[in-house]
Amino acid sequence: xxxxxxxxxxxxxxxxxxxxxxxxxxxxxxxxxxxxxxxxxxxxxxxxxxxxxxxxxxxxxxxxxxxxxxxxxxxxxxxxxxxxxxxxxxxxxxxxxxxxxxxxxxxxxxxxxxxxxxxxxxxxxxxxxxxxxxxxxxxxxxxxxxxxxxxxxxxxxxxxxxxxxxxxxxxxxxxxxxxxxxxxxxxxxxxxxxxxxxxxxxxxxxxxxxxxxxxxxxxxxxxxxxxxxxxxxxxxxxxxxxxxxxxxxxxxxxxxxxxxxxxxx
Numbered sequence: 666x667x668x669x670x671x672x673x674x675x676x677x678x679x680x681x682x683x684x685x686x687x688x689x690x691x692x693x694x695x696x697x698x699x700x701x702x703x704x705x706x707x708x709x710x711x712x713x714x715x716x717x718x719x720x721x722x723x724x725x726x727x728x729x730x731x732x733x734x735x736x737x738x739x740x741x742x743x744x745x746x747x748x749x750x751x752x753x754x755x756x757x758x759x760x761x762x763x764x765x766x767x768x769x770x771x772x773x774x775x776x777x778x779x780x781x782x783x784x785x786x787x788x789x790x791x792x793x794x795x796x797x798x799x800x801x802x803x804x805x806x807x808x809x810x811x812x813x814x815x816x817x818x819x820x821x822x823x824x825x826x827x828x829x830x831x832x833x834x835x836x837x838x839x840x841x842x843x844x845x846x847x848x849x850x851x852x853x854x855x856x857x858x859x860x861x862x863x864x865x866x867x868x869x870x871x872x873x874x875x876x877x878x879x880x881x882x883x884x885x886x887x888x889x890x891x892x893x894x895x896x897x898x899x900x901x902x903x904x905x906x907x908x909x910x911x912x913x914x915x916x917x918x919x920x921x922x923x924x925x926x927x928x929x930x
Contacts (some may be wrong), residue, residue, distance in 0.1 A: 683925055688848035691822040691832040693717055698724050698783055698880070699819065700895065700903070701847035702740070703866075704754045709744040711836035713847040715819060718895065718905055721783045725882060725892035729907035737901025740825040749899045752870035755853060758785035758895055759865060761816070764809025764866065766883065780805040780885055784857070784880035785894070787867040791894040791906055794879040800860070802885025808860035814845030830856035874899050 692721040693699070698718040704710045716736055718724060740748045760783040767778035782805050788794035800808075811851055822832035843849065850858050856863040867878045875896040881889040893907035 689824045689828070691715075691717070691819070691824045691830075693819045693822070693832075694720070695820075696721050696760060696777065697815055698758055700756055700758050700897075701851070702744075702749070702754070702756045703846075703848045703851060703853075704744055705848075705853050706753050707751075709754075712743050712900040713834040714739055714743055715822070715832045715834070715847070716830055716903060718758070718903075721762070721781075721882075722777050724880070724905065724907060725783075725907075725908050726774055730907060732902055733905045734830050735900065735902045736827075736829050736831050739825055739831040739833070740901055742827070743833065748869065749876075750870050752868055755851075755866040755871045756869075756878075756897065757847075757851060757857070757864070757866035758776060758874070758878055759783065759812065759858070761805075761809040761812050764806045764813055766806065778884070781807055782808060782883045783880055784861060784865045785867065785880055785895065786865065786884070788877050788879045788894070789871075789873075791877060791896070792879060792891060792908070793877075793880075796889045796891065797861070797881055797883070799888050800885070803884050804860050805883060808858040811850055811858040811860070812848075815847065815850060818842045869897075875876075875904075890908055 698716060698721040700715040700716040716734065718733060724730070744751065744754055762777060762781065763779040767780060780802050786797060788792040788818040818834065825831050825833055830884070834842055834846050836846070851864060851866055851893045853864060853866065854866060856862045867876050869876050875898045877894055877896050879891055880893050880895060883889045891908055893905065896904040896906065898904070
């Protein structure tokens with residue numbers, strides 16, 4: 666009887682641990698760089714997933730982030746085992762700490778003033794996307810205001826039961842929050858957050874073992890700059906490659922190519 670009682674206690678503790686894990690708060694700050702996922706049809710079309718890459722300014726300054734997580738369990742549970750080959754499944758990356766004018770936030774936070782936007786641009790190769798058109802401060806404020814509702818949602822999310830750092834938003838379970846969902850603000854096709862024409866998302870289902878987006882930083886009146894890339898592998902791994910790393914890799918690759926040519930001669 667004692668062993669059965671112990672087994673019952675162990676089972677209860679296990680359920681409590683699972684429940685605690687499922688209800689764990691999802692860590693998010695307003696300046697964080699967030700990956701959003703949406704399916705525009707079929708399995709999972711009423712659910713968005715989110716993964717936090719951390720502070721956007723830190724991302725742009727960090728030279729060696731590498732693999733930052735693996736969310737295959739959540740992607741499979743939400744969008745099916747074939748998620749990586751689905752051409753109707755998209756992801757994008759966005760950050761905007763504040764839609765306030767830089768005039769009211771001198772210096773900003775972490776050297777990013779208000780209306781500093783980080784957004785993704787689809788590409789086939791790391792660093793290969795063309796820089797987007799320049800946006801003025803007013804347009805970035807409009808985009809930031811559109812993002813504000815979603816940003817408020819994110820701060821109140823909980824982590825999924827898989828414990829891989831993912832939060833989810835479901836249309837049926839959270840109809841009010843869905844009005845500011847990733848799907849609502851990223852129509853496909855359409856302008857992301859009411860401003861960024863052509864959208865900011867990459868689709869899966871392409872060639873290769875990873876889907877890639879470049880991350881570009883925008884400030885009012887200044888040309889966008891490339892700050893790094895995010896790759897999602899077919900195994901669900903997420904890798905972050907800041908610009909400094911990609912430059913070093915490119916230089917190293919060029920040097921290796923030259924060395925090989927010399928040796929061949």
